[in-house]
Amino acid sequence: MIGSDDVLACFIAGNVFTWDDWFRLETKDDSLQPTIDMLLNVGVFMWFGAVCPWHLFGENNVIPIYRLIPLGILVLLLRRLPMILVFHRFIHQVEDFRRALFLGYFGPIGVSAIFYLYISKEFLRDVTYQGGERLDAAHLSEMMDVVVWFLVLCSIVGHGLSIPLGKLGLYLPRTISTALSSDRLSFAQSTARDTSETDLDRDNARDIASVFRRRRPAESGDATPTTPGALSRAPTEPPTDTARNAVKPADSGGALDARSSLAASNSQKNSNARPVISAPTNPRAIGRAIHNVANSTHAQDSAERLHRSIRFGDEGGNAA
Amino acid sequence: MPTLSVVNFNIVCATAGGFITLFGLVSYLFKEKFYLSEALISSIFGVVFGPHAANFIRPLDYANGSEIDLETITLYFTRLVLGVQLVLAGVQLPSKYLRKEWRSLAILLGPGMCIMWVVTSLIIWALVPNVPFLFALAVGSCVTPTDPILSNSIVKGKFADKNIPPSMQKIIIAESGANDGLGYPFLFLALYLIKFTGNHGLGVAEGGAGKAMGLWFGETWGYVIILSVIYGAVVGWIAKELLHWAEDRQYVDRESFLVFAITLAVSLSKPM
Numbered sequence: 001m002i003g004s005d006d007v008l009a010c011f012i013a014g015n016v017f018t019w020d021d022w023f024r025l026e027t028k029d030d031s032l033q034p035t036i037d038m039l040l041n042v043g044v045f046m047w048f049g050a051v052c053p054w055h056l057f058g059e060n061n062v063i064p065i066y067r068l069i070p071l072g073i074l075v076l077l078l079r080r081l082p083m084i085l086v087f088h089r090f091i092h093q094v095e096d097f098r099r100a101l102f103l104g105y106f107g108p109i110g111v112s113a114i115f116y117l118y119i120s121k122e123f124l125r126d127v128t129y130q131g132g133e134r135l136d137a138a139h140l141s142e143m144m145d146v147v148v149w150f151l152v153l154c155s156i157v158g159h160g161l162s163i164p165l166g167k168l169g170l171y172l173p174r175t176i177s178t179a180l181s182s183d184r185l186s187f188a189q190s191t192a193r194d195t196s197e198t199d200l201d202r203d204n205a206r207d208i209a210s211v212f213r214r215r216r217p218a219e220s221g222d223a224t225p226t227t228p229g230a231l232s233r234a235p236t237e238p239p240t241d242t243a244r245n246a247v248k249p250a251d252s253g254g255a256l257d258a259r260s261s262l263a264a265s266n267s268q269k270n271s272n273a274r275p276v277i278s279a280p281t282n283p284r285a286i287g288r289a290i291h292n293v294a295n296s297t298h299a300q301d302s303a304e305r306l307h308r309s310i311r312f313g314d315e316g317g318n319a320a
Numbered sequence: 321m322p323t324l325s326v327v328n329f330n331i332v333c334a335t336a337g338g339f340i341t342l343f344g345l346v347s348y349l350f351k352e353k354f355y356l357s358e359a360l361i362s363s364i365f366g367v368v369f370g371p372h373a374a375n376f377i378r379p380l381d382y383a384n385g386s387e388i389d390l391e392t393i394t395l396y397f398t399r400l401v402l403g404v405q406l407v408l409a410g411v412q413l414p415s416k417y418l419r420k421e422w423r424s425l426a427i428l429l430g431p432g433m434c435i436m437w438v439v440t441s442l443i444i445w446a447l448v449p450n451v452p453f454l455f456a457l458a459v460g461s462c463v464t465p466t467d468p469i470l471s472n473s474i475v476k477g478k479f480a481d482k483n484i485p486p487s488m489q490k491i492i493i494a495e496s497g498a499n500d501g502l503g504y505p506f507l508f509l510a511l512y513l514i515k516f517t518g519n520h521g522l523g524v525a526e527g528g529a530g531k532a533m534g535l536w537f538g539e540t541w542g543y544v545i546i547l548s549v550i551y552g553a554v555v556g557w558i559a560k561e562l563l564h565w566a567e568d569r570q571y572v573d574r575e576s577f578l579v580f581a582i583t584l585a586v587s588l589s590k591p592m
Binding site for chain 1: 340370390402414483577
């Protein structure tokens with residue numbers, strides 16, 4: 001109607017439409033949008049497969065096939081990768097070099113390229129000379145047909161196959177994924193967590209820590225009054241230390257024991273001064289202390305411990 | 321007596337519907353276990369059943385044999401798909417994302433797109449024989465924007481959830497959404513220059529490079545880009561307010577509510 005850029009307008013409209021996050025959160029768990037999304041994708045790529053001018057790649061007046069193939073490979077490799085590698089330090093979402101590699105490699109060419117291809121062909125049809133399409137315009141039109149379609153195919157095949165090929169053990173995406181897991185690995189070693197989980201776990205751990213902190217007073221309120229004997233051994237650590245413990249929820253090794261007994265001996269004197277309920281304590285250490293000292297409440301507390309560890313697993317699983 | 325009614329419409333319904341149904345049976349296997357994108361699988365299907373092989377899907381027939389009509393059909397189809405996808409991309413982003421992350425986006429969309437454009441054009445210019453750099457720039461501008469639909473298949477699914485942190489997923493969505501619309505200035509810079517200066521001066525439109533630049537700034541930037549941003553923002557805002565208004569009074573049923581963004585996209589992408 002007014003000949004403007006509807007594609008940009010759509011993106012802006014979608015963004016403004018959910019500026020207050022209301023619509024996004026309301027429809028987040030609904031599957032209607034992904035379903036329509038999928039139907040349109042399947043439809044448009046099926047159409048592409050059917051209308052793609054295959055015969056042009058073999059015979060055209062623009063570029064022979066033995067130059068077209070290197071062109072496709074070079075464009076896939078160089079179009080975006082160097083740019084991202086240069087700029088990635090300015091983009092705070094890209095945390096390291098490996099992620100920059102990923103972001104740089106996966107810059108697919110697809111529906112928008114075909115869209116622009118036909119916009120320009122429409123434009124070029126109107127560039128006329130002596131009653132016909134101008135010769136150079138016609139040449140450009142053919143060249144765009146060949147090159148753009150070929151690049152789109154390269155991208156569909158190249159980007160579509162790199163993840164499965166990488167999963168099969170070929171080298172490029174494996175380096176990406178091991179790279180992505182490398183910092184996770186060092187983190188996981190320190191926390192004795194399952195290394196097969198994602199490196200999103202760092203964020204999760206932070207979340208868990210905050211959950212833990214919130215949950216703490218209630219738990220210590222449950223656990224401590226029933227086990228007065230344990231109090232002398234239970235560590236009443238300073239809050240900062242507890243926070244560190246909470247970040248490593250699955251830590252059940254000897255280090256904690258050593259630390260807790262140390263903390264216990266440290267806190268022997270101030271455990272009297274400090275009100276027990278408000279003092280943040282490590283639940284596992286309490287459990288251990290209970291196990292040693294108060295056998296009568298053991299079953300109940302180990303059940304609670306079990307419950308708690310299941311909750312950890314769920315939290316990790318949900319967020320991952 | 322039963323007869324086969326072999327009309328194009330029926331064939332398309334049978335093949336496309338059959339494919340989506342059959343693919344649906346193994347979609348999880350293909351997408352989440354083998355990590356194959358649905359774009360790849362559907363394209364292969366399109367080739368197999370298209371005019372080059374089985375000839376069940378005959379796009380040229382639907383356009384009554386006219387190549388130009390076929391191009392127009394494809395253009396409008398891609399426009400519709402892009403419109404819907406981009407509204408959904410915009411909806412997926414968290415509140416005020418464009419304002420919060422403008423720094424990263426500005427780098428990706430400003431210098432980032434320019435470099436992508438120039439690098440692609442240089443490769444094309446180097447490998448396509450006997451072609452002016454201006455032509456290469458025109459071709460390069462078509463493939464400069466990253467595609468939101470293929471990006472989506474990378475950003476969604478099990479692989480992405482395992483390997484890409486959410487903040488990076490969001491910046492990929494935002495970038496591919498925003499740079500799609502921003503391909504216009506690159507493309508039309510090249511096209512206007514070709515129209516007004518190309519062909520060794522033969523049959524060149526009046527005005528030369530000055531006219532081309534004038535059109536580029538006036539039409540492309542002033543009209544197409546800025547107007548679209550304003551138009552999109554206004555429509556999005558009004559839609560949001562209307563939906564709030566109706567939802568507060570409980571005039572909206574669940575189905576219409578869910579489909580609201582999609583119909584908004586369809587209505588936005590058609591008339592323009």
